[in-house]
Amino acid sequence: METTRLKTDGAINVVGGATFRNILFIGAGEKIELLLYLGRILTAAGKRVLIIDATAQQKYRYSIPEIAKGNLLTEYDGFDVATGFGKQPNGIHEVLQLYMKSNKERIESYDYILMDTDTVEFLSDIPKAPWHEIHEHILVTNSDRFVVERNAELLGSYVKDTVIPFTKVQYPAVDTQVKEDYLDSVLSHLNIQFDENREIEIYFDEMDHAAKINNQYESVIRLKGLARSTKKALYGLAKAVSVEEGNTLKTAMKLAEKGK
Template sequence: MNTWIFAGLCDKSDTLVHICKLLASGGSSVLLVDASEKRRYPYFIGGLGEKLCITEFAGFDVACGFGDSAGLKAYFRSHGGALEHYDYVLYDLELPDFCAKEDWLSASELVWVTDYEVWTLEEGGKWLSEAVLRYFDPGVRPEMKRLIVRAVEEWFGPSYLDGYFERLPVRWKGDPVVLPWNELDYSLKLRNEHAKRIHMKALTRTYKKRLCGIFETFTDWDRKQIQRALKNAERSQA
């Protein structure tokens, strides 16, 4: 099982459903865990008036309504399952107490997700600093990757972001992956939310190229495998 924790205070729900859709289109079993503060995912998958636990959506499972990872694991045990049955488990983590220390320490990838908003960079930095102090031994600087979402323009550049990143108690792995964002991508996000579907074909070419770049960085998939998964995801209208 690969566990990816995507931590950060910005809305990254559209990015994570795209990643999960690609993973599922590549033949992997996937669980996406909603640990966002606003509990966004029921709005994606429908059933707002129902008590959602594990819901299949667009070829992968989504876990909603759990207070913490311990409750999630207890649910699987009570239903004769386990998180380990999935190839990939992804956490959209905003709630500071959702993941336990063992979740942080055993994660295959720790990913810091932010946008360019000053509030997100400042408050997100405080959030991350407190999380490191809480879940890691004194002096330990965990390795994390960086993902920048909803980048309307890239005039900031890596050196500008380093002013925010370098003061955090983390060892950064590689350069940030920057996902561009324009009115076409935003329009598709709204259409997908209202339709309760994931349509990826209309995403801009640059966005899809950077999205595939995440897979080159995070997985051992080769380019042919990634492109095949993308084409499968584009054909699927689920």
């Protein structure tokens, strides 16, 4: 399907003539849909987007259609998804760069690289990777005890002496008896700084779940059908990770709702 794009002039880092912005999503919970929706919004805003599946189970293989055997890079609804790495002794970054070089692609050609990880191995390799400079850190969390404890382990392996600003995304957010103070205390020993003004909550909604399933089987990403509160949260997330103007993102979201 043809993708409608807007021309924009966002101020993004420039290296070797290419613009890029590296966004790292860390979290033990499910966050595939967040990155796919975000990729679709940024693509509709006229940006070239790459999503890197650096998760242990490589679940993106089952969320996007028509991955040819042996392909590590697949175009999906206007943006690229890198998935299917399996166990890589040399690190995902080396394998992906060799694959892209053989296909005459350059990782620096993307405007946005969105990385989804739940592994210590990928986090430890970041200093050696072409995306070693992370422009935005996003912690995706929820009240599930496994997610809370595992996220603490992941961040403990990644965060060292320098304080790192994070945007916190509660997904899916649900009302529980667990106090927010306890959830925050699990990470209190780490050099992490959360911006309260950029904390995003996306509550579980049956409409969102239905939209996710429909998108999977229709092989397209549409924001139409999502709950209004979810679309508002996705706009906030897009603003947090990008340098695009608010009006540009609003127009891009309207295009993404229509599947254009």
